[in-house]
Structures are given as structure tokens and as C-alpha cells.
Amino acid sequence: MTALTLSKAINEGLRAAMERDPKVIVMGEDVGKLGGVFRVTDGLQKDFGEQRVLDTPLAESGIIGAAVGLAIRGFRPVCEIQFDGFVFPGYDQIVSQLAKLHFRSQGRVPMPVVVRIPFGGGIGAVEHHSESPEALFAHVAGLKVVACSNPSDAYWMIQQAIACDDPVIFFEPKRRYWEKGEVDTDTEPGPLFASRVVRPGNAVTLATYGPLVTTCLEAATAAAGEEPARELEVVDLRTLSPLDLTPVLESVRRTGRLVVVSEAPSEVSVAAEVAARVQEECFHSLEAPVLRVTGFDTPYPPAKCEEDYLPDLDRVLDAVDRSLAW
């Protein structure tokens, strides 16, 4: 066990994957000398050389498109997109080639490419640096989409994503990069495409992922300390496509209540998909409608408005109250 920040945990995970497999290469803007703007790739170019850690030209379509070509050639590229809002020049390559090649080639051309995207708000940044575009990827068949929430998962999930023969869009909760947690680097904790109960409870189920897992755990602690105490069960979804709703369904069958929490706008979102699937599968167990606590259906606002925009502990508990009062 060692205590690592989330950013360092991904760094260590990348390092382990690169040591294990010489075909793993890291590519992106400023990932080499600088070690990435969040230092996630710090030191990798120094240790693995410029052929395996590429400071690429400033072009996201190039990063993804070239990664597709490298994957055809047998490499396992790990692409870094500097911020969520900058993935869109590469979106065409992601949707048109990366997602579809395995299907189009009838399985002859697998696409073991990981696209790492720091996502979400809460860091007081300027435009395009705080978005949550995961639904735009989860909606695309052929892509797998995951989001880590803590250092231990970050360390293991990045390695599992690299080992996966399908393209994985790997979301990293940027406002949690500097938070520390214990990482057991010896024992793999479980499969990549699986959700997990991170706090047991019986009153209301909270399903969430990425940066808001911490927020929901804090809400659960607060609810447990209130009079009367309410035990909230928190599920970290971890995999957004394919969704693994087994733990959520099992939980909702016991609690009868579900609040889905995410930063992304609610319309046509991952949260919407979870809500729809839960009501299909658990209709008779539900004591209240599935509620969503999300960002609003507006562009991400200027930083001084983020406190209003982002779901926080109060908004989560407000939804819990509404669910219980139904």
C-alpha cells in the first residue's frame, strides 16, 4: 500500500503498462518534456524515450487519427486530450474510425486505443476546460467509456483500459487529481467494466461516477449524522458504456429510491440512461421516481457561476429529501 494522488496513480499505472508491453505508447500535446499540464505523464519521456512518449503537433484529429493507424500497425496508443473541451477536433476520428473499425473489418482490425480525457469542473477555469462530454461518447456504439474516481481505481483502471482490445474513452476527474488515497499496487481489485458499491446503506441509493463520487460519499456521511440518520448507499458506476447496473438494480430493490448524480447536463445523458433502465428493471420496487441531480442544460458557465452549476452536497441531500418525502 502506498498513498498516491490520483494524478500520480495514473502516472504509475501508465508506467507499469509501458514496462509490461513495449507496444504501449503515450501521445499528446505537452505530454513529454512538460509531463502534461496535470503532470500525469511526468517523467515518462525521460525514462521511455521520445519514440514511446510523443509530444505531438497541436492537432487532436491528428492525435486520434494517427493512433488509429498505429493501432492498425500493432501498437497500443494511449492518447491524452489536454482538456475535455478540446476533444472535438478529434471527434470525427473517434466516431468514424476508432469506434467502427473492429465492426467494419469483421473483427480483423481491433482498436486497442485509450483516449484519456481530464473532465469536469470545479477548478475555476476559463471556457472549454470544465466540461463533461461523456454522453457524447457513451452514445457511440463501438466505444467503451469509463470514469475513475479515486487513486486506487485510477492506477488499476488505466492498466486494464490499456490491456483492453476495444477503444476506451478514459475520463479522469480533474478536480480530484491532487487528492490522495491508498493504492495497493500488488492486487488487482476486480474487472474494469464493473460498477461497485462504495458505501452500503438502506434509505436511498446514489448512483454516480467520476468527481462526484467523493461528493456523494460526503453527502452520505452528512445524512448519517443527521437526525433522523439516513444511510445512503453509494454506487460508483465506473463504467458508463457498457453500463454495469447490476449493483444499482440490486441496491434499488432494497432501498426503493434512486438519485443519479453527475456534472453533465441532464438531457440525453448517462444519468438519463440509468434512470430509464432502472425504471424498466425495478419498476415494482420503486417507492419514488428516479431523480437526477446534474449540471443544467446550458453551456458550462463562467467559473464564478460554477458553484451554482455543479451538483454539490446540498443539492444531493435536497434530492434525497424529495425522494424520501415522495
Place this chain on the structure above:
Amino acid sequence: MSVPPDRTPPTVEIAGAPPVPAPTREQVLAGLRATDSGTDLVQLMTPEGERVANPEFDRYVADVDEAALRALHRDMVLVRRVDREANALQRQGQLGIWVPLLGQEAAQIGAGRALQPQDMAFPSYREHGIAWTRGIDPTELLGIFRGTDHGSWDPREHGFHLYTIVIGNQVLNATGYAMGQRFEGRVGGEDPAGNEATICFFGDGATSQGDVHEGFVWAAVYDAPVVFYCQNNQWAISEPTERQSRVPLYRRAAGYGFPGIRVDGNDVLACLAVTRWALEECRSGNGPVLVEAFTYRMDAHTTSDDPTRYRLADELELWKLKDPIERVRANLVREHGVGAEHFDALQAESDALAERFRAFCVDMPQPGPDRMFSEVYAEGSPQVDAQREAYLAYHASFEGAGR
């Protein structure tokens, strides 16, 4: 330029962080190669402040007398002062981030002062000097960096579009705007005063982006009256220009079928002359044109960046000798006998501007909880309206509860 063969790169210490290995010797050499301006550079004033004759471009600045040169100098001094104040405001927690223009004053003031009121400019995010020349008060820039808005000025009123952060996007937008100028007959008219042009700003790193290449293609195909103005400040965050190109950037234009020219981006007169020429070409129907202003980012990429991780202080020292403001000051003193009282008065003026800028910044109001729901659509949206109502009711429930 060369590096002494025996120099060993020092290890750089940053307070609170583990020591970072210094850039390698190869990297230093590469950096110096990228900063070697060669012979193909339009220059009208040397770094020492000596006016040099240029048969091709002198006529574009024939009207620049002592008063006009003082005005250009004043512009540069004031925008640098504002830039430094903003940097300090960020350090003091008053701004979330600042994007310094330090070192690029001549590239921006020269280009900006070449524009006519009817022209349109599309900036990226570092064009505080261009904003200044378009009549945008520096305080109007603060909202973006303090996080209260995404740009507070009216782009049409000032002929200055909003800042664009997604690298390269604005190049296509500028091209489309310029196509519109042409479609509306504002190019090549008898009366030069009625003709228009567009100018688009982007960096050396941006030249790799697909949007920029597509912009070049479109502008060429539609003869769009657009000046592509690339400020090659040698760095795209940590990546030197040779990570983006094998050839000098201005030479890319030839492949698209329009002229490209490299100008000393630290020479305000040369930037003015070359941009006036380029705009004239566009207005008279010979656009587009690519201008590469060869300059240097003298500060960090942004206040979040730490350039000691990827470049050496030596490089900065070399560029300091080419400072855009110093050479004009030297020229004013030597060739025009401008005295100390002028520069003292300018200093006082810039301090007063900085003070007004600072006072405005710290007093900026917090946007209300309804701000983010406003102006999402021109024709509104019932869904956003419903979310606004629900959120404001929720927000009001905390009133008096100490939230």
C-alpha cells in the same frame, strides 16, 4: 547563434516541487534553431533602435512621424503595463488565470494599428494588444479571466470577435466572415475607403490544427480578403515550433497559393507596414495573405504554466535584447531627441491605467444565480426556463440560512 560546447545544463529548483531536470543540450540547440530568424525577415528598425531603409515597405509607414512613433510606443507601454498588472492580480487571487502577452506588444500593436474601423479581427486568447487597438477598454478583458463572463464586449461594435480558446477554430470563422465581405461587394471597389478586410490571429502551435489548414484552403478558393496573422512566439506551451513544422511557417502559404511573409514581430514599424500591405492586398481583391510575425513569448504560457520545465533562461536573455519596446524608446531618444520628461509622463499614465484596471477588477460583482440560464438560445427554451425557475426557487430556500 550557437551554444558554447562546454555548457552543462543546470538543474532547476522550483519552490515546493521536486527538482526538475533541465532541458537537454539537444533541446537547447533546437530552441535556438527555432529562434534563429535568418535573412528572410522584414525589419524596419533594428533591436538597437536604428531605422533601416526597406524599399518595399517604407512607403507603408511614410506617414509615421515622431508623434505617430510616440503613439505606437505609448500603446506598447500601456498594454505591457496592463499585462503585468493582470499577472499580479492573478498571483493575488483576483483572477483565475492570466494569459500574458509580454514580448508580443509590437506584433500586436503593429497589426492592430494597421486596421481600419470597418475591418474585422478574430483573436485567439492572447490578443490583449489587438483588443486595445480596437477600442476595447482593458477592464473588458477581465471577466474572462476572473470567471464572470466569456467576453463582455460587443464583437460587431468593435470589429473584434470574442476570444477563441479552442485552438484554430477562429481561422475558419474569420474565413467565413471574409467570404461574406466579398459576397457583399466590399472588396476591390473603386473607393478604397469602402473596402474591407478581415484579420485572424493564431499561434505557431495552431498551424498544425486542421481548422487552420481548412481555413487556408477555403480562403484561397473563395479569394477571401483575410490576413492570416500568425504570431510565432516560438512555443506552444512546452513544444517548440519545430514540433509543428519542417519549414518556416510563412512558407506554408505557397502551397495554398497565396503570399506568405515573415516580419520581425518585435519591430512595431515593420509589423505595421507589413500588415498594412497585407490588408491592402485583401481589400483590393488579392487576398488571402499569410503573415508570420516572428516574436517570442517572454513569460509563461499562462499563469498556470512553469516554463522552467522545458526551456532555458538563456533563450529569454537573448530575446530580451530584441525587446519590442526598448528599440522604439532608443529610436525616440536618439533620432528624435525625446527627453526624460516624456517617458516619465508616460510612466505616470501607465501607472494610473494600472490602478484603474486593478480597482475595477477587485470590485467586479459576482454574477447572480440566474446568469447561466440567460441567453442560451435566441428564442428561448422551455426546458432551460423550467430549470431556471426550479433552481432559483431552490436557491431562494437558502436565503437567510447562511448559504
